[in-house]
Amino acid sequence: MTTNPATHLPVLDNQPNSRRGFMKACGATLGLAAWATALKPLTEWAADMNVDEFLQKHYRELKPDEKQAIFRRLEADCKAEHGVDVKIADPQPNDGVQFAYALNLSICIGCRKCAEACSIENNHDRKTNNSYIRVFEMEMGGIDFEKGDATYDHPVPQPDKFYMPVQCQQCENAPCVKACPIEATWQEKDGIVVVDYNWCIGCRYCEAACPYHARRFNWEKPTIPAEEINPNQGYLSNRIRPQGVMEKCTFCLHRTREGRMPACLEACPTGARVFGNILDPQSEIRWVIENKRTFVLKEELGTKPRFYYFFDE
């Protein structure tokens, strides 16, 4: 093949370097500017500010109207999917309130009314008869969950057994919150540990971290007959969860933050459950903790539960 220098295509090497140089310079300038902008907030980091405070200041929170837009969208989604008008609210923690719950093992008869009420109140999957409460029928003489039975099906109470409902203990030092890799679960000011179902990625680390087996995973989309859907819903509590996210007891925050009792307490026929504000010295819960023989479950783990168990005698 003969070569004719006149027909040679232009070789890049022969071109002047100016275009590439220009592009590089542009890129570097932009990069530097972006870097400087990104680091700018650091200049506002005062000496008396810790990391959390700093991050909080520079974290863009949703404005109230943006939140409302999200709730309306979720309500519309529910209407489209289930044909039910629901009301999704986001009740905030009350000032001066720290919730605590106590359960009297001496008078619990294991009727599972609490679990049933929980299932209805919190829009749980009906197919699995799910709820946030697991009632164990326990051998007398100790607390050994290995010998406990949560699926008993005979008349209660059996004479040689005691009954121990277990639900989220709303730990002050919650292992589930620490396990979450994306901060989709956290503890609110009033002590309730909540999950943002739209933020959760369903990794189930929290489920594994919970020593009380109190968290549930939505393996499937919950199935609830339309007429049984509870329309009074909270964004962080009982709204219908999507598939593939974690869920947990929230002490019915959509009720309790409005001053009402949790659904499981109202369902309890014996009054084994006591709920209230532990900061109020006149409250029933405070009287129980101060005057009864109370204990917390798995105290040795240092989780500091807000859920207490007690005996009468």
Added chain:
Amino acid sequence: MKTMGKHGLSRRLSCLIVVALLCGCGKMSSSTTLTQEPAGSDATLAESTETETAVQHTATIRKPPPVLGAVFRVEVTGTNATSYEGHLQCAACHSLRSSNPDNSKSSHLDEFHQGLRFSHGQLSCVSCHNPGDNYSSLRLADGKTIPFEESITLCAQCHGPQYRDYERGAHGGMTGYWDLKRGDRVRNHCQHCHDPHVPNYPKFYPAAAPQDRFQPSHGKEGASHDH
């Protein structure tokens, strides 16, 4: 912590001002109550304090359910002189008959109240029912007559610890508000769970078990128990 010291003086000063103001108010209010006192009766005073703390809601006790065959009216099941069938007031019979303080078993009741189940310690009928009032009321251990509606007081004579717990909201079912500043509460009566004649809580089937992945129902088809 260091900055606290800086503001210490100004805080003390402001505290003093607040205290002075409070004293002033206290004097004013005490003088007004003094002037009001001759005009207002006890009732109006109570009213005014109520309006001040109007946010406090109440806990009411539900009306007790009827006790089988024993409250106010009794179903006539036996034979009687008039062959009357229906319901009678207690005094209809008991005003004509003298009381039998030895009756302590339902098997003793062979003319009326047959089939009444009774299993409540060593009690007899007149431990609670008042023969002095033709059985139309209840009677405390000290002889004091109380109406049927106040039976809780009667229960509390023997079941002190339970009554104490009940008073403190730690016994007996309830619905409503944990926060009485925001709403009312309705509480169960003793009799909602404890039939006075057979006070032991009856056994019954629990609500359906969960379909627990970790605890299958021991092969007893239990979770499909759908009552």
